[in-house]
Amino acid sequence: MKKYFLLLVCFTHVVVVSFAAKAPKQVIVAPGTLSAASATLVWDKPDQAVRYHIILNGKEVGAVSKSNYMLTGLTPSTAYNCVVKTEGADGKLSGNSKPVKFTTTPQGKVLNITEFGARGDGSTINTKAIQKSIDACPEYGTVLIPEGNFVSGALFLKSRMTLQIEKGGTLKGSPNTEDYEPFINNRFEGWEMKTYASLINAGTMDSNGGYTTQQISIKGEGTISGGGGALGKAMIDKHGMRSRGRLIMLMNCQNVELQGLQIKDAPCWTIHYIYSKGISCHDLDIVSTAHNGDGLDPDSSDDSYIFNCSFSTGDDCIAIKSGKNPEGYTIGRPTRNVQITNCNFTKGHGISIGSEMSGGVSDVLVQDCTAGALLNGMQIKGTKERGGYVKNVTVTDCQLLKITIFSALNYNNDGAAAPLPPTFENFIFKNIDLKAATIKEPVININGFKDPAHKLKNVRFDNIIMPNGSKVIVNDAQNVRFANVKMINGSKPDYSLNNSTQTTY
Known part of the structure; x- marks a missing residue:
C-alpha cells in the first residue's frame, strides 16, 4: 500500500507530514454474536489499514487483516472493554478506537438431543425428539446436535437459545413433504402467502408487527443439510412453485447469529429472513444446487452483517429484497444497512440487489470480496x-468479473405494477479489479429506466482495471x-452511451 505525504511549504523550510493510519470507526459487537464465552467484533475499514490489533481489557489478544474478529474464551456474565488499533503500511499503530463495552451472557444448560430420544442413524425421523429438546431449553441454554446424521422435519426455535451442531454432526432435512406441514405465513418472490415450513424456523411473520423472537444463535462446526432439489420438486408437484419452504427461515426476529456451519442442499432459497433486524451471518460455507437455490436473502430487514462466508449456489449467492410490485410498495418495509465483507463467491448468478425491491433498499456495502464467474456478477x-x-450502494476493494444494473427482466414479473417505476441512485464502485x-x-x-424521471442517477466508477478489449454500456442514465x-x-x-447525460469518462 502506498504511503502518502503532504508537503507544507513554509517561508524557510519544507515540513513533511505523514498521513498516519486512523483508528477504526464504529467498532461494534455484531448483532446476535454475544454469548457466555464469545463475541464477534466488526468495524468500518479506515484508509491506509494493513492490519488491526484487538485489545481486550488492556491486553492485546489478536491481530487480523480483516475488519472483524471473534473473541473467544470469555467468562460468562462478565463485563469487557475492547478497543481496536489500525496498523498502517509503515508499521505504526493508530490510537485507540472508541471503546466497545459489553457483558457476556449467563452460561445456560446444554441439552443433548440424544437425551430426548433422537437417533443419529440417518433414517429415524427425529422431529419430535429435537423439538422436545428445544421446548425444554431454558434461557441462554444450548440444544446440542452431536456427531451423527439426525433427520428431522420442520423445527421451531425460540428466544434466547443456541442450536449448536458439533463437528461430525448433521441436521438433515426429511425428504417427506408432510414433515414440513402445516403451512405457515411466509413471503416468497415478493408475495406474502402460505408455504411449507422450513427445516429451521424462528418467529412469526407479520408485516405490521415488531420482533417476536430475539437472541438466537445457530452455530457450530457441523452441517445443516436439506432435502435439496428433490424435496423442492415434490413440494412444487403438490402445491406449486411458490409453496416451497426454505432451509432456514427467520421471521420478525432480532439479534440472530448464524456461524461456522456448512449449510447446503436447500429445496429453494437457503437462508431467508424477513421483517427482521440485527442478523449476523459469518464463517459459513453455503452450497446449493436447487432451482431458485439462492444462498442468502435479506428481505425487508435492517442491519445485516455478512462476513467471512463462501457461496456456491444454483441462483443468486446473495439477493437483497423488500417485496414485489404494489404489495411490497404498499407494505413499504425497506432493507437497510447490509454489510457484505470478506466473502468469496465461487459460483452462482450474482451478488444481487433485487429483483423484488419494491419496499426499497438502501445503504449497502460490499467490500473486500472475491467473485468467480457469476452469471451477472455484482448486480442491481x-x-x-x-x-x-x-440507493446508497458502495462496492469497494473487490475482485469481480462483471458489474450489471438491469432494469428489465424476463422472469418473476407477474402481477400488477406499482404506481411508479423504481429509483436507482447514488452508487459507488471503487478500487475494483476486473482484469x-x-x-x-x-x-x-x-441501465436506468426509460421514464425520464427515473433514469439511473449519480453513479461513480473510481480506480477500475479491466481486460484489454473491454466494453462499457451506459443506458438511460444521468451523472455517471x-x-x-x-x-x-x-x-x-x-x-457505448444511449439516452444518457452528464456522463464523463
Whole structure:
C-alpha cells in the first residue's frame, strides 16, 4: 500500500507530514454474536489499514487483516472493554478506537438431543425428539446436535437459545413433504402467502408487527443439510412453485447469529429472513444446487452483517429484497444497512440487489470480496413495475468479473405494477479489479429506466482495471462518472452511451 505525504511549504523550510493510519470507526459487537464465552467484533475499514490489533481489557489478544474478529474464551456474565488499533503500511499503530463495552451472557444448560430420544442413524425421523429438546431449553441454554446424521422435519426455535451442531454432526432435512406441514405465513418472490415450513424456523411473520423472537444463535462446526432439489420438486408437484419452504427461515426476529456451519442442499432459497433486524451471518460455507437455490436473502430487514462466508449456489449467492410490485410498495418495509465483507463467491448468478425491491433498499456495502464467474456478477436489478428504490450502494476493494444494473427482466414479473417505476441512485464502485473478466460481453453494463424521471442517477466508477478489449454500456442514465477506469494496457475501454447525460469518462 502506498504511503502518502503532504508537503507544507513554509517561508524557510519544507515540513513533511505523514498521513498516519486512523483508528477504526464504529467498532461494534455484531448483532446476535454475544454469548457466555464469545463475541464477534466488526468495524468500518479506515484508509491506509494493513492490519488491526484487538485489545481486550488492556491486553492485546489478536491481530487480523480483516475488519472483524471473534473473541473467544470469555467468562460468562462478565463485563469487557475492547478497543481496536489500525496498523498502517509503515508499521505504526493508530490510537485507540472508541471503546466497545459489553457483558457476556449467563452460561445456560446444554441439552443433548440424544437425551430426548433422537437417533443419529440417518433414517429415524427425529422431529419430535429435537423439538422436545428445544421446548425444554431454558434461557441462554444450548440444544446440542452431536456427531451423527439426525433427520428431522420442520423445527421451531425460540428466544434466547443456541442450536449448536458439533463437528461430525448433521441436521438433515426429511425428504417427506408432510414433515414440513402445516403451512405457515411466509413471503416468497415478493408475495406474502402460505408455504411449507422450513427445516429451521424462528418467529412469526407479520408485516405490521415488531420482533417476536430475539437472541438466537445457530452455530457450530457441523452441517445443516436439506432435502435439496428433490424435496423442492415434490413440494412444487403438490402445491406449486411458490409453496416451497426454505432451509432456514427467520421471521420478525432480532439479534440472530448464524456461524461456522456448512449449510447446503436447500429445496429453494437457503437462508431467508424477513421483517427482521440485527442478523449476523459469518464463517459459513453455503452450497446449493436447487432451482431458485439462492444462498442468502435479506428481505425487508435492517442491519445485516455478512462476513467471512463462501457461496456456491444454483441462483443468486446473495439477493437483497423488500417485496414485489404494489404489495411490497404498499407494505413499504425497506432493507437497510447490509454489510457484505470478506466473502468469496465461487459460483452462482450474482451478488444481487433485487429483483423484488419494491419496499426499497438502501445503504449497502460490499467490500473486500472475491467473485468467480457469476452469471451477472455484482448486480442491481429490478423492473419498471417494481416501484420502490435502490440507493446508497458502495462496492469497494473487490475482485469481480462483471458489474450489471438491469432494469428489465424476463422472469418473476407477474402481477400488477406499482404506481411508479423504481429509483436507482447514488452508487459507488471503487478500487475494483476486473482484469479476469471475459470480453465477450460488456464488462460494465448499467441501465436506468426509460421514464425520464427515473433514469439511473449519480453513479461513480473510481480506480477500475479491466481486460484489454473491454466494453462499457451506459443506458438511460444521468451523472455517471468514470475516473481512472483503464484497461490493462492503460487505454480506456470502449464506451457505448444511449439516452444518457452528464456522463464523463
